[in-house]
Amino acid sequence: MAWTRKDLVSMQDLEAAEIGDVLDTAESMKEIATREIKKVPTLRGKTVVNLFYEASTRTRTSFEIAGKWLSADVINFSASGSSADKGESFLDTAKNIEAMSPDVVVVRHKAAGGPALLARHLRCAVVNAGDGAHEHPTQALLDLLTIREKKGHLEGLNVTIVGDITHSRVARSNIHGMRKMGMTVTVAGPPTLIPPACQEMGVKVSHRLEEAIAHADVIMMLRLQHERMTGGFIPSLREYSRVWGLSLDRLQQCRPDVLIMHPGPVNRGVEISPEVADSPYSVILDQVTNGVAVRMAVLYLLAGGKAA
């Protein structure tokens, strides 16, 4: 199926065939990373602006490498030290950037819906690189690519996502994507961190880690976001780690072919023990590698086409 979207704002919008398209394209892009000269001329003359209103190393770097390997010019704009500090509104900043004729704006914003707002107002392509607790579509796509690569398929797999589902845009994007690809999703975590509307997204809810991970083909551990833990959601980090952390003991009760994933940054010893993060079951670094390929695919599909 042909890609016709101007923007990539959410996994909720995408159809299964479109997700498959991005994954196929990303798979082909992976070869470029193995070359001595890691550059193809595909997006020569195109400009990608990374507009980041929230801290990010991995995602911004990943988009930057992806753009550069495709020969696009990549410009990083971070909100701190910019005109945002001087009181310029989000939309005004974006309009000003648009006046410089970029082809793609990659945006991360603390407000859910920020990228969707830009997508409506800007003529260029907009990619959501994370908006509040809403969505982070390229993370879900790279997770799906990693799972498909390791398991050979997606349909019918059991995935358990563990941790702070409420505040996690990674979980939300993955749930949408995985459901569309025919996967069974279980979310597990303390009741304070599981949104009540979760079942409406078609997932199972579990409040016991052992039960949730026993039959999982894939376990995705989420980062406990200290910065969002001000509302008394958990009694203490140590207790959270004891009840919800993935330890070596717990790993041994899992399926022998289980994949352990984590979107990073990892809090070693909180949600996942160092032994598990470094075990052969862990595909955490494959996720990072695949992140570049997925972002190359997304930039290609959005920017490569007919000029707007």
Place this chain on the structure above:
Amino acid sequence: MTIREKAEVLDAAGLDRALTRIGHEIVEQAGGADLALVGIKTRGETLADRIAEKIAGIEGKRPAVGALDITLYRDDLGSRVEQPQVRSTEIPFPLKGLTVVLVDDVLFTGRTIRAAMDALMDLGRPRVIRLAVLIDRGHRELPIRPDYIGKNLPTSRRETVAVMLKEHDGQDRVVIQEPEDHEPPSGSAATGREAAAKPRRTVRKGREE
């Protein structure tokens, strides 16, 4: 618009003979140099495999075979409404110092070959690059010339050449096709874009390229 088959250019036996001859010519000209065949996806890859078998039969040694997807090197990406699908490039051997024979099914404008040469250069520095095509249908837009040709086939621009191979289409044959209605082609701009988009691929019935 329906497509009408105008003439059969090669049947299965003719196609096989053409590949045998190309195999012999490659061996003769290579004169013992290290050979590799690189097919341009999708049908060029299949043809490269078949020519490699021919060379194995002649020389007793099968040359290395790779496959190249040129999508990322196309010169018309900014002018197409839809993005062509990117396939993977599989060249699992170093190109440095090799005599590389690029293999494609139909040579038309030459733009695919330009893209393929750029792609090869990014992957390494072959000693020589040569070009083998099953059909040369003319209408070059770039100064590119094949070294090994299965069949020269003068065509008009509105005709298309369909190379069918068992592996993809269930049979081995080459036909010329033309649109059923006899309206003249609509404007030179459209023709230019069609040429760059390799129209011969778009008319193959029953296969999504």
